[in-house]
Amino acid sequence: MLAIKLWNYFKGYVIIRVEGLTLEKFINLAVNKDIYLWDIKRIEYTVLEGKVSIKGFKLLKEVVKKVGCRVYIIEKNGFPFLLEKLKKRKMFGFGFLLFIGLIIFLTSFIWNIEVVGNEKILDQEIIDFLEEIDITTGKMKYSIDIDNVKNQILDNFNNISFASMEIKGTKLFIEVKEQDLPPEEIDLTTPCNIIASKKGIIEKVVAKNGKSVVTEGDIVEKGQLLITGVIKDEMFEKDMVIHADGEVFAITRYSHIIEEPIEKEVKEETGNVLKRREIKFGEKGIQFIEGNIPFKEYIIIDETKSLLKVLPIKIVTHEYREVELNKIKQNIDSLKIRSQVLAVEVINKMLPENSKILSKDVKHTIEGNNLITVVVLEVYEDIGEKQIIYNEED
């Protein structure tokens, strides 16, 4: 039924009013002439309303002559009449076409680049790289060779293992997967030394290969040679270079200082807020100011919205929130414990795996208004680090 209605609309039809005495005859004759009539309603004995196609209406003229009734058009419906109207209103039609054209034109650019899936690499890094290969906002999306760009991203970033690009409307969607780069393994045949990765007191040296140059109790600095891969012997004309291997355990110290005021100023919002808007054209701005800020103490929260990334117009909303300053004196004992826990937590993050904590030393001192907490941890760990020996002759 809907299909027929659509078809009728597309072909165009008129609603007619027929006035006469023998309307049944009118209908029968029209039917015999293959004129399609529908929705015929008898309004009165001498009046009838119905719908007929444009073609049918032209054929009706003969029928009308025979029957001797009068036909009026009440309403014209359908696409052909709409077109007729549009012909009279040329500018309207032109505007409509312009509108559609403009939308198609504007949606053929990339207005937004979104990067998803990156953890270590910053969004900006990828966007900067894209800018280098001439893919920026405002670029025609048909001119982007997706496969090519994808490969370039993969080539440029070593730790991206997968990249996919998709253009969704006006948004360029980049999805990447990072891979964890394994720590650089030094080949067993490559000659190397073992050096200290940090400062410490040597506790135990296990040299599996090479010759240890430090003994127990030695204090070593960062970068100092621990196990050498260069073997000097009077028997050889040249020094022998080997791949040193082994573990060097040492006691190292980690410390962290936390300074915390005992009397704290806490800013509390009173709930009074004043908002101001500013329109920025590049660096210059227009502020809409209504009087001075009625608060003594306040914090400002700025929110920047850009209308279009390409245009340098920005709307900045300044939000002034009134605050009250309250001084709070904290309990020293609980503050001590809190600082200590915080410091240990920070140090724990620095500790390498397979390390043992030997001792913990905590010192609290009060300096003026501040409580200073110093936490020192002594740790037993492997500080050996391989360093390749580069042969000077190579």
Place this chain on the structure above:
Amino acid sequence: MKNRIDELKSNISETFELPKDIVMDLPKISVIGNIQVIISNHKGIIEYSKETLRINTNIGVIKITGSDMYLKTILTEEIIIAGTIEKIEFLY
């Protein structure tokens, strides 16, 4: 004579299982609830108003009474009448 031909047609359609409305040139009337009547194979309208409709067919006049009736479609083969139908009568 005419009766004998009709009888023959009826017999043929029964033996060959052909639809009688086509073989014997009879009107076919389908009624949907009390809101629509479809009459195929008609011979024109005799009377048409909101309350009564008389349609000519081969076997006589079909009179349909009801209220708010109107002709939804009218073609050489088929008439669709919509509205509230109360009665369908055959007048010979």
